[in-house]
Amino acid sequence: MxxxxxxxxxxxxxxxxxxxxxxxxxxxxxxxIYVDFERGARFTCPECGAGDCTAYDTKETTWRHLNxxxxxxxxxxxxxxxxxxxxxxxxxxxxxxxxGGCGIHRVEVPWARPESGFTFxxxxxxMSMAPHMPVNAIADQVGEHDTRLWRILQHHVNQARENAxxxxxxxxxxxxxxxxxxxxxxxxxxxxxxxxxxxxxxDRDSAVVERFAKDLEDHGGDREAIKRVCMDMSPAYxxxxxxHLDNAKITYDKFHLMKNLNEAVDEVRRSEQKQRDxxxxxxxxxxxxQEDLDEEDAQRVNSLADAYPKTGRAYRLKEAFRELWRQxxxxxxxxxxxWCSWALRSRLEPVKTFAKSVKTHxxxxxxxxxxxVDNGILEGINSLIQAAKAKARGYSNDEYLITMTYLIGGKLxxxxxx
Ligand SMILES: [Zn+2]
Numbered sequence: 001m002x003x004x005x006x007x008x009x010x011x012x013x014x015x016x017x018x019x020x021x022x023x024x025x026x027x028x029x030x031x032x033i034y035v036d037f038e039r040g041a042r043f044t045c046p047e048c049g050a051g052d053c054t055a056y057d058t059k060e061t062t063w064r065h066l067n068x069x070x071x072x073x074x075x076x077x078x079x080x081x082x083x084x085x086x087x088x089x090x091x092x093x094x095x096x097x098x099x100g101g102c103g104i105h106r107v108e109v110p111w112a113r114p115e116s117g118f119t120f121x122x123x124x125x126x127m128s129m130a131p132h133m134p135v136n137a138i139a140d141q142v143g144e145h146d147t148r149l150w151r152i153l154q155h156h157v158n159q160a161r162e163n164a165x166x167x168x169x170x171x172x173x174x175x176x177x178x179x180x181x182x183x184x185x186x187x188x189x190x191x192x193x194x195x196x197x198x199x200x201x202x203d204r205d206s207a208v209v210e211r212f213a214k215d216l217e218d219h220g221g222d223r224e225a226i227k228r229v230c231m232d233m234s235p236a237y238x239x240x241x242x243x244h245l246d247n248a249k250i251t252y253d254k255f256h257l258m259k260n261l262n263e264a265v266d267e268v269r270r271s272e273q274k275q276r277d278x279x280x281x282x283x284x285x286x287x288x289x290q291e292d293l294d295e296e297d298a299q300r301v302n303s304l305a306d307a308y309p310k311t312g313r314a315y316r317l318k319e320a321f322r323e324l325w326r327q328x329x330x331x332x333x334x335x336x337x338x339w340c341s342w343a344l345r346s347r348l349e350p351v352k353t354f355a356k357s358v359k360t361h362x363x364x365x366x367x368x369x370x371x372x373v374d375n376g377i378l379e380g381i382n383s384l385i386q387a388a389k390a391k392a393r394g395y396s397n398d399e400y401l402i403t404m405t406y407l408i409g410g411k412l413x414x415x416x417x418x
Pocket of ligand 1: 048085086102
């Protein structure tokens with residue numbers, strides 16, 4: 001096997017193509033591979049599939065390929081267009097050599113997709129690295145502009161999403177996440193059974209639920225088949241679900257409920273700190289679960305709770321609310337009623353506000369005892385989103401975060417050599 005044969009095998013180059021020349025630039029560590037075809041070679045028309053077209057004209061084209069060892073590798077070829085004489089349409093046989101015919105088209109090369117400046121293998125490498133490291137770091141490593149790499153990711157994610165099948169989706173988790181500090185948010189819809197992201201959108205108003213429902217139906221799903229939705233108490237999502245997912249029963253996510261209550265506890269602590277010093281830098285003590293504290297911290301939180309009665313009361317209410325999830329289903333509503341009346345008598349405004357919102361969202365809070373959809377799954381979403389954010393770090397573009405969210409969380413099937 002000579003050197004050219006070796007590269008033909010490595011690159012998967014087949015008739016009518018062959019490796020014509022290989023140039024190694026040792027100073028700049030660049031490997032140039034020139035691929036060519038013989039005069040009179042036949043190509044397949046990309047439009048009608050006729051296999052006997054000859055080159056009409058060509059364009060010198062370069063594709064970036066995977067490095068061979070430390071050599072940055074480029075593939076060069078004259079990329080032909082064919083003038084296809086075959087007629088398209090049902091009476092194609094009769095009109096076989098009709099003037100004009102099918103037209104002039106750029107052929108597809110076996111090593112790259114149309115309009116990509118990269119070979120399939122290079123794209124496959126970028127796709128396999130992207131879930132594991134930030135895109136700007138990949139760009140540095142391969143010496144390409146990051147926007148070109150994002151274009152690769154977006155292409156393959158969009159293509160794989162087109163083929164995705166959502167016909168079995170019945171349970172949905174909705175969550176929002178900030179894509180940049182306080183500036184913008186994306187909404188993420190997750191299939192709770194398959195644990196995959198099925199929809200992400202740069203909006204979080206009620207219309208986003210309608211867009212999700214349409215997208216679901218574009219992928220073989222059915223909005224009427226959605227039986228369970230797990231989400232936070234955001235009125236926008238609730239309105240969207242009420243209007244567009246007729247058969248869905250809402251469960252408010254435990255994780256978000258606890259987060260809201262923790263915020264109330266912290267508000268009480270901060271206002272008590274203003275009146276009396278001594279609660280600074282104790283936030284973590286109050287927000288941790290009591291059983292997760294070590295002995296020293298547990299003693300400290302107990303003595304602080306006695307010394308600072310408002311924060312102590314808020315803390316004990318929070319710990320008691322956590323007990324709700326351990327109640328048997330037939331006692332849950334009784335327990336929550338008792339908790340709410342305690343909270344409403346607590347004279348702690350932030351906690352009272354929380355208890356009132358529990359009362360207005362009652363069905364969705366207690367429906368957990370039937371649906372059992374819980375924060376474990378939504379925390380799974382959050383860790384995916386955090387991972388996606390890390391890979392899209394440094395970009396202010398929601399589309400990039402959405403692409404990365406699908407890439408990491410979508411369980412999509414990509415059409416690329418592996
Ligand atoms: Zn054709």
